[in-house]
Amino acid sequence: xxxxxxxxxxxxxxxxxxxxxxxxxxxxxxxxxxxxxxxxxxxxxxxxxxxxxxxxxxxxxxxxxxxxxxxxxxxxxxxxxxxxxxxxxxxxxxxxxxxxxxxxxxxxxxxxxxxxxxxxxxxxxxxxxxxxxxxxxxxxxxxxxxxxxxxxxxxxxxxxxxxxxxxxxxxxxxxxxxxxxxxxxxxxxxxxxxxxxxxxxxxxxxxxxxxxxxxxxxxxxxxxxxxxxxxxxxxxxxxxxxxxxxxxxxxxxxxxxxxxxxxxxxxxxxxxxxxxxxxxxxxxxxxxxxxxxxxxxxxxxxxxxxxxxxxxxxxxxxxxxxxxxxxxxxxxxxxxxxxxxxxxxxxxxxxxxxxxxxxxxxxxxxxxxxxxxxxxxxxxxxxxxxxxxxxxxxxxxxxxxxxxxxxxxxxxxxxxxxxxxxxxxxxxxx
Numbered sequence: 001x002x003x004x005x006x007x008x009x010x011x012x013x014x015x016x017x018x019x020x021x022x023x024x025x026x027x028x029x030x031x032x033x034x035x036x037x038x039x040x041x042x043x044x045x046x047x048x049x050x051x052x053x054x055x056x057x058x059x060x061x062x063x064x065x066x067x068x069x070x071x072x073x074x075x076x077x078x079x080x081x082x083x084x085x086x087x088x089x090x091x092x093x094x095x096x097x098x099x100x101x102x103x104x105x106x107x108x109x110x111x112x113x114x115x116x117x118x119x120x121x122x123x124x125x126x127x128x129x130x131x132x133x134x135x136x137x138x139x140x141x142x143x144x145x146x147x148x149x150x151x152x153x154x155x156x157x158x159x160x161x162x163x164x165x166x167x168x169x170x171x172x173x174x175x176x177x178x179x180x181x182x183x184x185x186x187x188x189x190x191x192x193x194x195x196x197x198x199x200x201x202x203x204x205x206x207x208x209x210x211x212x213x214x215x216x217x218x219x220x221x222x223x224x225x226x227x228x229x230x231x232x233x234x235x236x237x238x239x240x241x242x243x244x245x246x247x248x249x250x251x252x253x254x255x256x257x258x259x260x261x262x263x264x265x266x267x268x269x270x271x272x273x274x275x276x277x278x279x280x281x282x283x284x285x286x287x288x289x290x291x292x293x294x295x296x297x298x299x300x301x302x303x304x305x306x307x308x309x310x311x312x313x314x315x316x317x318x319x320x321x322x323x324x325x326x327x328x329x330x331x332x333x334x335x336x337x338x339x340x341x342x343x344x345x346x347x348x349x350x351x352x353x354x355x356x357x358x359x360x361x362x363x364x365x366x367x368x369x370x371x372x373x374x375x376x377x378x379x380x381x382x383x384x385x386x387x388x389x390x391x392x393x394x395x396x397x398x399x400x401x402x403x404x405x406x407x408x409x410x411x412x413x414x415x416x417x418x419x420x421x422x423x424x425x426x427x428x429x430x
Contacts, residue, residue, distance in 0.1 A: 092187030144410025224357025275414030304340025
């Protein structure tokens with residue numbers, strides 16, 4: 001219980017109706033969307049400033065089929081604004097060949113395999129077979145290119161791409177409190193596999209790894225469960241492992257104008273990347289045992305929200321406006337060092353689309369859970385997105401309960417549009 005009695009949760013009727021998959025792209029924006037905190041728990045923020053219309057074009061009351069396929073082709077890669085699935089298998093690769101031709105051939109083979117995998121098909125006679133009989137389960141495969149693909153740490157331009165590296169694609173700075181492990185950070189390439197069946201996601205990654213043998217090798221991987229963000233208004237707000245609702249004000253697929261402003265790379269960036277996005281990942285270990293010793297009222301002060309309803313402190317419901325002028329017992333209702341205060345768009349001045357996942361990777365030598373949030377955020381520019389917010393979180397009260405142990409940034413090209421198109425074609429064939 002908290003020090004003050006808190007109102008009951010708001011009814012589920014506040015959740016907006018779902019958006020047909022085929023109508024996600026090109027919709028008008030819903031106004032200024034709230035920024036989604038990075039770092040920390042990935043942000044637990046207030047409501048976006050504009051309400052979702054009750055019956056926007058393309059919305060449907062039908063629940064999405066969790067086993068159905070997601071269209072692979074399109075202007076943008078699937079797996080970004082796609083309604084977040086329940087499971088994740090993320091993998092970062094090092095490129096082990098110096099042959100541009102071999103790398104291109106692999107990307108072409110990966111693209112053809114991804115077309116088949118996302119449709120629920122095998123990838124040919126050498127398919128590993130563990131997904132036979134399983135439906136597509138909403139599988140999406142999203143690829144990204146890291147800074148070291150363009151130029152290695154020792155400044156080698158292996159593939160003639162150095163002059164095509166977008167300026168915003170730079171290694172992330174080291175932030176106060178980081179305890180990064182280089183072995184699980186960075187990477188030349190990444191693949192994000194999301195699905196509603198973990199075996200489908202693992203099968204997809206396994207076959208891409210097999211197809212990439214001799215060209216790439218796995219650098220690090222991360223499995224995730226239980227999405228920690230909603231990327232469509234059709235989805236209820238999930239809870240993270242700290243027990244709080246997470247991603248209330250996340251950018252949504254329906255926020256057309258806000259996505260253009262904060263998510264999709266424009267013509268002012270590298271031409272080959274227009275319509276793509278930048279991806280930041282962070283493995284954030286939560287010090288669960290320490291957090292569990294803190295009373296709920298103190299947890300709420302750290303986050304800036306009520307634990308049960310998910311309301312901004314001083315308010316009643318999850319989607320009530322975040323009022324930083326509200327006062328409780330002579331002090332700000334939302335503490336100035338709370339996660340919400342420091343990450344809110346009014347104070348951070350930017351937005352990202354987050355689609356992170358919880359993880360539990362066993363226990364450490366002391367018997368403490370190695371668990372937390374695998375933070376995933378897409379944005380138009382990392383310096384003005386994640387980096388800006390993370391710097392704002394230097395004074396976050398949540399920092400005593402978390403550790404950032406890995407970090408990576410990738411440029412995710414636009415979607416595959418034609419039957420003969422492939423991931424990264426515009427980069428390699430200017």
